[in-house]
Amino acid sequence: MAQLELLDVGHCYVPGEGEDRWALKPLTVTFEAGKTYALVGPSGCGKTTLLNILSGLVSPTRGRVLFDGADMTRRSTRERNIAQVFQFPVIYTSMTVYQNLAFPLECRNWDSRRIDAKVRTVAEALGLGDRLKEPARKLNADDKQLISLGRGLVRDDVAALLMDEPLTVIDPQLKFSLRRRIREISEQFRPTVIYVTHDQYEAMSFVEELLVMKDGQVMQQGTPEELFESPRSAYVGYFIGSPSMNFLDVTQDGSGVWLAGQRLAMSWQPPAARVPAEASGAGAAQAGVLQAGIRPEYVRLASAPGPNTFPARLQAVRDHGPLRVLHVEIGGQRLALKLAREAGVPHGDTLLVELPRAKVLPYVGGQLATVVAG
Numbered sequence: 001m002a003q004l005e006l007l008d009v010g011h012c013y014v015p016g017e018g019e020d021r022w023a024l025k026p027l028t029v030t031f032e033a034g035k036t037y038a039l040v041g042p043s044g045c046g047k048t049t050l051l052n053i054l055s056g057l058v059s060p061t062r063g064r065v066l067f068d069g070a071d072m073t074r075r076s077t078r079e080r081n082i083a084q085v086f087q088f089p090v091i092y093t094s095m096t097v098y099q100n101l102a103f104p105l106e107c108r109n110w111d112s113r114r115i116d117a118k119v120r121t122v123a124e125a126l127g128l129g130d131r132l133k134e135p136a137r138k139l140n141a142d143d144k145q146l147i148s149l150g151r152g153l154v155r156d157d158v159a160a161l162l163m164d165e166p167l168t169v170i171d172p173q174l175k176f177s178l179r180r181r182i183r184e185i186s187e188q189f190r191p192t193v194i195y196v197t198h199d200q201y202e203a204m205s206f207v208e209e210l211l212v213m214k215d216g217q218v219m220q221q222g223t224p225e226e227l228f229e230s231p232r233s234a235y236v237g238y239f240i241g242s243p244s245m246n247f248l249d250v251t252q253d254g255s256g257v258w259l260a261g262q263r264l265a266m267s268w269q270p271p272a273a274r275v276p277a278e279a280s281g282a283g284a285a286q287a288g289v290l291q292a293g294i295r296p297e298y299v300r301l302a303s304a305p306g307p308n309t310f311p312a313r314l315q316a317v318r319d320h321g322p323l324r325v326l327h328v329e330i331g332g333q334r335l336a337l338k339l340a341r342e343a344g345v346p347h348g349d350t351l352l353v354e355l356p357r358a359k360v361l362p363y364v365g366g367q368l369a370t371v372v373a374g
């Protein structure tokens with residue numbers, strides 16, 4: 001396993017294109033050795049481009065790629081010693097399951113006993129243990145992708161394991177157990193893992209750090225907890241979590257911050273300078289607009305008026321597994337809150353909701369402003 005670094009790396013597929021349109025805007029990122037990462041973001045944001053630059057399938061327009069400090073920018077995929085698993089199965093249909101799994105190891109001149117032991121361990125972990133003699137062409141799409149995964153996982157000497165939405169074609173029922181198996185195998189060998197997914201739950205359940213991408217940029221890199229607790233932009237607040245984080249327009253005057261004609265206590269320090277327009281992370285937020293951000297998980301129902309309680313109108317109740325999501329309106333603005341199912345659905349359509357001060361985050365122009373304790 002290796003530490004992977006991108007130093008001021010950017011890429012454009014169309015020669016001469018302005019930098020603001022590049023598929024990957026110049027960025028500097030470090031992936032620590034032995035850690036697992038996910039790249040998440042909407043279609044076209046540059047996840048595959050970033051991954052392919054790491055593996056060497058794409059040569060970046062600008063910048064350098066370092067593995068453990070050594071410059072790999074112009075080195076081939078093979079020289080980088082990367083295992084890559086793609087969205088669709090890449091297997092040899094003329095070979096058996098066993099031969100497919102053994103092939104990457106034979107190419108590296110492992111001795112046959114070591115190959116045999118490794119193939120069997122990985123096949124077992126993926127639930128293919130009793131199918132090793134079957135011809136790969138006879139397998140269904142799920143099982144073919146399992147073999148592709150296995151081919152990525154058999155080599156424990158790789159610098160990194162890169163996976164580009166490997167579970168897309170897998171039956172949803174199987175996904176859960178597969179994620180667990182991938183995690184077990186990667187915990188055993190501790191390769192540096194970079195995993196691309198559209199699915200934030202897949203990412204959150206799986207990795208130590210996420211990189212949330214948008215338009216060829218990394219908006220935030222952090223642990224699942226950091227992204228949940230303090231999204232640096234409204235964009236990340238919207239992208240991570242379900243339902244998304246609430247953002248309420250508030251106003252500010254000399255005496256404080258106001259929401260729907262009532263004082264809202266929140267801990268923040270107004271920025272000294274005006275926030276530039278391009279810093280805006282979310283479509284809904286404009287430069288300079290002050291918003292209060294709070295996760296639906298932290299909004300409470302109050303039984304009596306108190307600090308940061310607001311009258312709200314109940315608009316809809318939705319089932320969310322063991323939880324319920326209430327959609328309410330405060331002074332014409334929508335707010336979602338999550339309640340335990342046992343809490344029941346409140347009677348009547350007028351409620352009192354509490355926005356606990358410690359959980360209300362200040363956003364200016366879509367960017368997290370300085371939070372001051374107190």
Ligand SMILES: Nc1ncnc2c1ncn2[C@@H]1O[C@H](COP(=O)(O)OP(=O)(O)OP(=O)(O)O)[C@@H](O)[C@H]1O
Binds near residue numbers: 014
């Ligand atoms: N070979 C290519 N030639 C030209 N443009 C490309 C090429 N590959 C990707 N792009 C463009 O680069 C941008 C980033 O694409 P990329 O495939 O990296 O996104 P992605 O985040 O992996 O998307 P998805 O989630 O759909 O796989 C997109 O605008 C895409 O259209």
Ligand SMILES: [Mg+2]
Binds near residue numbers: 047048049164
């Ligand atoms: Mg992609």
